[in-house]
Amino acid sequence: MRYMDPAIQERLNAHIKKKGLRNTPQRNVIVEEIFSKDEHFTADELWERVRKTNSGASRATVYRTISLLVEARLLHEIDLGEEVKTYDPNFLDRPAHNHLICVDCGKVLEFEDTHVELLNDCLSKRMGYTPVAQAIRIEASCDQLRIKKSCPNLIKARVEGKRLPRQR
Amino acid sequence: MRYMDPAIQERLNAHIKKKGLRNTPQRNVIVEEIFSKDEHFTADELWERVRKTNSGASRATVYRTISLLVEARLLHEIDLGEEVKTYDPNFLDRPAHNHLICVDCGKVLEFEDTHVELLNDCLSKRMGYTPVAQAIRIEASCDQLRIKKSCPNLIKARVEGKRLPRQR
DNA sequence: CTGATTGCAAATGCTTTGCACGCCA
C-alpha cells in the first residue's frame, strides 16, 4: 500500500484549471484509487476497485476519468500484449521505464536501460528521425525456472489461480 | 506490387497439414491478398481489399484467416498505438524488425538495430530473464521537417487526405 | 446562474460465434 504522491494532485489540479474543468468527489475517489497502488490495471479492474469504496461512482465516470488522466499525461496506456487496454500509474516516478513480461508466469516487471537511449541516438543518425517516446514490451523466460525447475512467481501465480500465459 | 514469397505458401501448407485443416479458395484469396503487398493493415482494410477481388469471401472468413495466420506465426499483430489492431506481413523477411512512427505525418518505418540485442543481453544479466521476443514502438519527429520546414511524406499525406497524428 | 459532471441506459464498433449448408479429402 502506497500513499498518493502530492505531485499527482498538483498536476491534476493544474490540468483541471487550465481546461476550465471542475473538482468532483467521484473523480477524486477514482484518482485516489488509481494512484494509491503502483499496480497496472484494466478499466474493468479499476471499476471493481472503485465499486468496493461504496462511493457511488459509476462505470462511465471511471472511463471518463481514465481518459482525463491519460490526456493530462498522469496515466499511460501500456502494451502488455493483452486484449484489453492496460494502464500504468507509475510514469510520474519513472518517466522512461518499459515492460518485461515473463512468458512462464505472466509477471510484469518494469525496467529502465541506457541501451534504449543509445537506440534512440542511433535511429536519429541513421534514419533522420528524433525519437520523442518509446513503448517497449519484452517477453522473456525466467532463468531461475529453467535452471532450478521452479520459480516463486509461478508457484504464487498457480496458488492464486491466475491465468498463465498461453504456451507456444 | 510484390509477388507472394513461396516460403509463405509452404509454411502455411505445413501448418494446415499439421492441424488437419483443409485448403479452400476463399482462404487462398485472402492469403494472397495479405502477402502480395508489404503494407500493414487492419482487419477492415483487408476486408475491403478482399471484397474488390470479387472472390465472394466473407468478412467472417477474413477474420478467421487472420487468426489462422497469426497462430501459424506468418502474420504478426503489431502495436502502432492505434485503436484498432494492425497486422504486419513482413516478419518472414525480417523476423526481428520493429517500428518507428513519425509523429508529424504518421508514416510507419520498419527498422532493425543491434542495440535491441544489446538491450536483451543486458536485461538477461541484470534481471535474470532471457528475452524471447520484443515489440518496440518508437514515436519520432522528422528532422527534415524541423530543419527545412517541409517533408515529402507530410505533403503526400495531406494530398491523400490521410488522418494526421493528433497534436500534443 | 452557467455549464461541467454525473448515472443510467442505449448505442457504438470491432470481433466472435451458432447454425445450416456446402465442399474438400
Add this chain to the structure above:
DNA sequence: TGGCGTGCAAAGCATTTGCAATCAG
C-alpha cells in the same frame, strides 16, 4: 461419407455517448 470451412446474421464485449438531473464555482 465425415467433418472442416463458409456465409449470414446474431451475439458479445469493451467502451462511448445522449440525455436529463445535479452540482461546483
